[in-house]
Amino acid sequence: MLTQSELHQLEDKCIQECAPACAAACPIHVDVRTVMAEISRGDFCAALKGLKKALPYPGIIGRICPQPCGAVCKRGEVGDAISLAALERACADWGDFTETPRVLPKRGKRVAIVGGGLSGLTAAFDLARKGYGAVIYEAVDCLGGSLWSFPEQVLPPHIIHGELAIVAQVGVQVRLNVPVHHDGLAGLRSEFDAVYLAIGASGETFDLALNEQGRIYIDPATFATSQDGIFAGGSLLRSVAEWSPIQSVSDGRRAAISIDRYLQKASLTASRINEGAYLTRLYTNTQGVAPLPRVQMASPAGGYSREEASQEAKRCLLCECMECVKVCEYLAHYGSYPKKYAREIFNNLSIVMGARPGNLFTNSCSLCGLCGAVCPTGLDMGAVVKDARRTMVKQKRMPPSAHEFALRDMQFSNSDKFTLTRNPPGAARSEYVFFPGCQLAGSSPSYVERVYGDLREKLGDVGLMLGCCGAPADWAGRVDLFQSALASWQSQYGQLGTPRVIVACSSCYQVFKANLPGVDLISLWELYDTPGWLDTLPAAVGGRPSAVSVHDPCTTRHESGIQDSVRKILRRMGYQIEELPLSREKTECCSYGGLMWLANRDLAQAAVRRRIAESQADYVTYCAVCRDFFAAHGKRALHLLDLIYGRDLNELAERRSPGYSSRHENRVRLKRKLLKDVWGEDMDGQSSYEDIRLIIAADVQERLEQRLILVEDIQKVIEFAERTGSKLLNRATGRWLARHRPDNVTYWVEYTPQGDAFVVHNAYSHRMEIVEDAKI
Amino acid sequence: MNEPTGQAQQTEWMCVKCGLPLESAQVKVAYLGNAYPVKLLKCPKCGLVLVPEELALGKMVEVEKTLEDK
Numbered sequence: 001m002l003t004q005s006e007l008h009q010l011e012d013k014c015i016q017e018c019a020p021a022c023a024a025a026c027p028i029h030v031d032v033r034t035v036m037a038e039i040s041r042g043d044f045c046a047a048l049k050g051l052k053k054a055l056p057y058p059g060i061i062g063r064i065c066p067q068p069c070g071a072v073c074k075r076g077e078v079g080d081a082i083s084l085a086a087l088e089r090a091c092a093d094w095g096d097f098t099e100t101p102r103v104l105p106k107r108g109k110r111v112a113i114v115g116g117g118l119s120g121l122t123a124a125f126d127l128a129r130k131g132y133g134a135v136i137y138e139a140v141d142c143l144g145g146s147l148w149s150f151p152e153q154v155l156p157p158h159i160i161h162g163e164l165a166i167v168a169q170v171g172v173q174v175r176l177n178v179p180v181h182h183d184g185l186a187g188l189r190s191e192f193d194a195v196y197l198a199i200g201a202s203g204e205t206f207d208l209a210l211n212e213q214g215r216i217y218i219d220p221a222t223f224a225t226s227q228d229g230i231f232a233g234g235s236l237l238r239s240v241a242e243w244s245p246i247q248s249v250s251d252g253r254r255a256a257i258s259i260d261r262y263l264q265k266a267s268l269t270a271s272r273i274n275e276g277a278y279l280t281r282l283y284t285n286t287q288g289v290a291p292l293p294r295v296q297m298a299s300p301a302g303g304y305s306r307e308e309a310s311q312e313a314k315r316c317l318l319c320e321c322m323e324c325v326k327v328c329e330y331l332a333h334y335g336s337y338p339k340k341y342a343r344e345i346f347n348n349l350s351i352v353m354g355a356r357p358g359n360l361f362t363n364s365c366s367l368c369g370l371c372g373a374v375c376p377t378g379l380d381m382g383a384v385v386k387d388a389r390r391t392m393v394k395q396k397r398m399p400p401s402a403h404e405f406a407l408r409d410m411q412f413s414n415s416d417k418f419t420l421t422r423n424p425p426g427a428a429r430s431e432y433v434f435f436p437g438c439q440l441a442g443s444s445p446s447y448v449e450r451v452y453g454d455l456r457e458k459l460g461d462v463g464l465m466l467g468c469c470g471a472p473a474d475w476a477g478r479v480d481l482f483q484s485a486l487a488s489w490q491s492q493y494g495q496l497g498t499p500r501v502i503v504a505c506s507s508c509y510q511v512f513k514a515n516l517p518g519v520d521l522i523s524l525w526e527l528y529d530t531p532g533w534l535d536t537l538p539a540a541v542g543g544r545p546s547a548v549s550v551h552d553p554c555t556t557r558h559e560s561g562i563q564d565s566v567r568k569i570l571r572r573m574g575y576q577i578e579e580l581p582l583s584r585e586k587t588e589c590c591s592y593g594g595l596m597w598l599a600n601r602d603l604a605q606a607a608v609r610r611r612i613a614e615s616q617a618d619y620v621t622y623c624a625v626c627r628d629f630f631a632a633h634g635k636r637a638l639h640l641l642d643l644i645y646g647r648d649l650n651e652l653a654e655r656r657s658p659g660y661s662s663r664h665e666n667r668v669r670l671k672r673k674l675l676k677d678v679w680g681e682d683m684d685g686q687s688s689y690e691d692i693r694l695i696i697a698a699d700v701q702e703r704l705e706q707r708l709i710l711v712e713d714i715q716k717v718i719e720f721a722e723r724t725g726s727k728l729l730n731r732a733t734g735r736w737l738a739r740h741r742p743d744n745v746t747y748w749v750e751y752t753p754q755g756d757a758f759v760v761h762n763a764y765s766h767r768m769e770i771v772e773d774a775k776i
Numbered sequence: 777m778n779e780p781t782g783q784a785q786q787t788e789w790m791c792v793k794c795g796l797p798l799e800s801a802q803v804k805v806a807y808l809g810n811a812y813p814v815k816l817l818k819c820p821k822c823g824l825v826l827v828p829e830e831l832a833l834g835k836m837v838e839v840e841k842t843l844e845d846k
Contacts, residue, residue, distance in 0.1 A: 355845050401841075726822070766833075766840070770805055
């Protein structure tokens with residue numbers, strides 16, 4: 001399980017909560033997105049309220065701000081940057097928010113602020129609100145400092161007077177016409193608990209330590225001067241050319257933070273990250289965003305009208321990342337983003353007593369890795385989720401029903417009913433071995449025969465291994481079952497003399513590649529793409545679509561070689577390829593991955609529907625499950641082997657996939673047939689229940705599929721009931737009802753005999769047990 | 777016709793092995809170490825209990841899910 005610090009590292013990798021570029025570049029971090037959203041709604045009061053949280057004088061700053069935000073505005077990549085200053089002014093013009101800011105109770109400490117410009121005013125304003133007695137000493141007869149250097153038409157005097165009145169409202173005292181000269185500082189320092197020097201470009205240095213430019217030296221993080229309790233900031237730190245009103249506001253604010261900490265005897269330096277302007281880590285994709293020019297003002301001197309301001313604010317992209325959420329049905333479905341999800345998963349695993357609300361979430365991910373592939377920082381939620389599932393299993397808190405059906409399917413595929421390990425007939429060892437995987441064998445067993453025949457013909461000594469690679473156990477977090485599946489695979493593989501493995505399924509390919517590094521692997525598609533192969537392979541001719549879209553299975557995400565081979569095969573067969581918007585390393589999962597289809601069936605269906613809606617063309621894929629899932633949802637879909645070994649592609653594209661029971665049957669039959677045809681052997685005996693013959697109507701069969709009840713489950717119930725006599729009779733219908741619980745599930749079957757077979761009318765199951773049920 | 781449904785059902789079901797009609801009885805159902813009493817039809821002789829489809833696919837699944845997340 002993750003430690004707290006590993007969790008923090010994960011959370012930090014998700015950049016969704018980082019500030020947008022504009023707010024980070026703004027030295028006082030105006031919450032631009034909130035303000036823009038309110039303006040675009042036409043609510044200037046709410047916008048002004050939001051703005052005033054960071055900026056006490058929006059009417060002033062909105063007229064003179066040099067707008068460092070504009071240079072980094074993402075809208076600037078697709079049109080003009082947002083006119084933020086003009087919109088701030090519009091908030092002041094059209095918004096009505098005159099509420100006096102809240103002031104904390106008096107702390108009994110006083111601070112002298114020397115200089116009534118923007119920096120001094122802001123420091124005094126912030127300190128007064130924090131409960132300090134703030135007194136401004138201004139050398140001339142009015143507050144504002146450099147603000148008075150702007151022409152009246154740019155910054156009218158009534159705006160300056162009007163907005164600076166807020167300083168008096170929070171209780172700041174102002175002493176006009178009181179210049180403080182260098183010999184006056186000591187007096188102030190003894191009268192006050194701290195002093196902030198914000199005297200602009202006066203050149204006064206007060207006998208404090210100076211920097212290389214001959215200006216008062218300050219600690220750049222805290223604004224502390226060389227003398228205890230004396231702080232300095234604002235334009236005295238800079239040349240006239242560097243003067244920026246918004247920078248002065250920021251300096252005043254940061255100095256006030258330091259002075260507050262100084263007076264509370266707290267650390268001046270702790271946790272002071274991202275104060276002042278910085279570069280954000282937030283990534284915002286502007287691809288596909290239609291460019292829009294700046295909204296022009298009908299009367300530039302009058303600023304934006306309400307309507308113009310709303311239009312301009314609507315151009316704001318409200319920057320966020322969400323790259324992964326945009327492409328993933330699962331991440332989108334739960335309404336948040338990985339930073340929050342990682343925390344939820346961690347919290348879920350930490351619950352010792354009581355319900356764990358995050359289990360379904362943890363079990364719903366397809367583990368496909370698309371999030372990691374599109375994430376600007378490479379955060380793969382699949383890896384986080386998989387680790388969480390392992391922890392759940394370890395803690396014995398994994399819901400038993402979540403993955404059991406798939407694990408039983410795997411157990412079936414790795415039982416004697418399907419597993420087979422053989423050198424080619426008459427050979428003592430294999431140079432190659434073909435491993436078709438369990439799903440191709442379950443879905444299209446005849447293709448396995450055809451491929452194996454071709455491989456032997458071309459390559460000579462090709463052995464065969466049937467079974468499951470163990471992927472379902474890996475996805476379910478069952479390290480124990482996964483490791484034993486791998487071990488048993490390896491020991492059978494060893495019997496063949498460790499030949500090169502030809503793999504048809506990309507999930508098997510990934511499992512072996514990641515877990516059995518010593519095994520020499522080649523995908524069937526890479527093999528078919530080698531010279532001399534494809535020219536001699538057959539090709540389906542009937543019902544060929546003119547163009548196809550390739551769906552890469554998610555387990556080939558990082559296998560560009562296999563992806564290339566598939567496309568080369570298709571082109572050589574004469575197909576035109578229309579690439580899907582998300583393919584290759586950005587391909588999507590069909591919802592089989594990670595057992596999403598089993599753990600969260602509604603979400604899985606939404607994921608399939610999303611994928612199949614991306615192109616009108618027939619999909620060609622090279623995973624049996626992907627094909628079958630798409631076809632089950634009405635999408636015309638073909639397996640690459642259909643194009644090679646099939647006949648009528650029109651029919652094949654629409655064929656319904658075999659159900660769960662048929663897949664089992666197909667595997668058994670395939671093994672039996674190959675044993676007979678290739679090695680001349682008969683398959684060993686059947687279990688007693690397999691002799692039970694069933695008659696199941698199509699609608700009942702459909703219901704059984706939905707309920708994940710297999711034909712063999714029903715056979716076991718009837719065999720048990722007929723052998724023991726333990727069954728019920730419904731006298732109204734004349735039907736029998738019997739139950740059997742081979743493992744963790746009780747199956748009930750309603751049936752009647754017909755000749756030497758049984759008609760199945762219905763079946764259902766439950767996991768709860770009847771305590772002290774009838775003893776046979 | 778005017779009999780309550782429960783009683784009508786009661787007489788519909790027979791235990792084939794014992795040749796007796798099922799009777800309503802209090803039985804215990806359990807999952808993951810939690811047990812609950814529930815009224816179900818049961819053979820008075822061999823104790824075979826009928827779990828009807830509505831119960832299995834309704835309340836039982838609900839309780840199973842809740843207990844699995846506990």
